[in-house]
Amino acid sequence: MLTEEKTKNIKIWTGNDAVANAVRLSRPEVIAAYPITPSTPIIKTISNWAAKGEMDVEYISVESEHAAMAGCVGASAAGGRTFTATASQGLLYMMEMVYMAGFTRLPMTMAVVNRSLFAGWNIWVDHHDMYSMRDAGWIQIIAKNNQEAHDMIPVSFKVSENHDVYVPSAVNIDGFILSHVAGQVEPLSQKLVDDFLPAFDPIFKLDPADPVSFGSLTLPGRYAKLRQDHLESMDRARKHLREGFEEMSELTGRNWGSLVEIYGEENADVGIISLGTIAEETEEAVDILNTMGIGSFGATRLRSFRPFPFEEVVDAARRYGQIIVIDRAYSMGANAPLVTEIRNHLQKANISTPVKSLITGVGGQEVPYTLLVKMFQEVMKQEVA
């Protein structure tokens, strides 16, 4: 029989519930958002709380995603902790403002519920939307299940608002697979989040008592300095994200690893690198492959795409005999985004571990672990030029 101390408070939450609840615990001051499937339930839940007075937040029911992100940019510049959620075409529509938030260095957190892009009209998961904001200067974190989505929200706020980093941050969850499927989540307590996440202390804010001007004309030399400074901040974000993840692991007892999560044989013949829910499916596939007598298999899941976990990827390439990278998106006329990043960095690090590419699961294509088992065996036969 469980003793009282051992009884866990478990909720059955969808990924969207898990995100909304973590946002509430993080005490944002302003939320501007616009409905789009599959992220709508996040803002629907939050706006309900706001309307009933159960959450102390200014909720702005805007007319478009472009206005949502513009509102978030304004709110963050005014010194408020800011959140929004979107997906797919919504993210593309707000992209001008996504870059503005990134390049203006305005801390905030956005949940991106990954969904394919038009056309055809498809509402299911893939990562084309996530990659579209790759160069916007945002931190990009990817969760593999509802619990991780819940735990990552306070980390996202904390690292984003850290003066050493000071860039906006996106937490990605796979559409429908996480956003609409309920699973066990152990909620963070308000005390834990309050202790973990200090109040937002803006470096600059729109304050008549201490005037600043955002977005003024910047001549080429200073502009280049701004971008260089941003690059260095993102490099420092690696350290702060690692610390944030590790601190959250200690506080919750749930060890997600750090910038990457390693599963199965650490020094396997074949290592699979991927993002999001397909990485959890890969864990099952790895277990099966390890019983088949065709070599040893392991997996490394990236939890952050920006900043890119350079050291961890190099470490994986040193550990594995060969690597298979799963991409849930295409880059037409070139190699897929994630495999490109990995090959590029390994070439820079002068590591010759073969890196093979598997593109699957776009537009909600079903990818069960049984299929992954077959696909990995096919991909292993690829010739690497």
Add this chain to the structure above:
Amino acid sequence: MTIDFTKLHHNFETSLTSKMLPTIWCSGCSLGSNLQSIIRGAKQAGYDFDHDIVMISGIGCTGRASGYVNIDGFHTTHGRALPFATGVKNGNPDLEVIVFSGDGDLFAIGGNHFIHTARRGTDMTVICNNNSTYGLTGGQASATSFEDTVTPTTIGKNDKPFNLVDLALGAGATFVARYTTAQYNTLPRVIAQAMRHDGFAFIDLVSGCPAIYGKRNGYPTGEYMIKNFKEASVEIDTSDPSYLLSENTAIEFDRKVGYTKIPIGIFRSSTMEGKF
């Protein structure tokens, strides 16, 4: 009971894409009837569905319409129906362009395009399925949701809605009408008139979403909704120019009973030129 849809017949089945049916629209929704009114209007105006017409829609429940009709269609992205339509009309001016989209698409996320397309007077017919909500994503507040109504994003509190007739008149649309789904006999004639109109024609087609918005706000069923539309509709008196004042064109709504006043009629058309 399973229904064999191949054995069912529809009055306008040659105008519909049978493989897309049944529609996703809920029971009691205005959209089926409204789409039929558009088909009847286009036929009445004498257009050849195979050669003359293109239907463009945005995102939302109404957005699906372009896929259901058996004419060339483009289901565009959210809010962008009007700029797409402007491109289509300029690309092939012989086409009769119909934009059929919802209030969220045309007046919230695409609102800016509406005023500018109306201002430029591009020759097209824009029919807004105005049901005051984002039905497809679950009934959030739109730019025409009424004050003091309940939606998942606004509990009993809402900003003031747009008066679409007033907006279209102000933006320079040269044909402006408003009817409801319940004027089923009148609508095809008005739609035909709008399609023949040379310039930017706009119809505020007051519609209902009983399944999501209505059940929270006074009109819980399709049957009640149609009765409500009929009772609340007030034909405008164009002999008195004061009918154009925004207070006289505004729709009135009460959360407990639904619509209380819907001024309907043709507010501006080319036959009225020189009148004002």
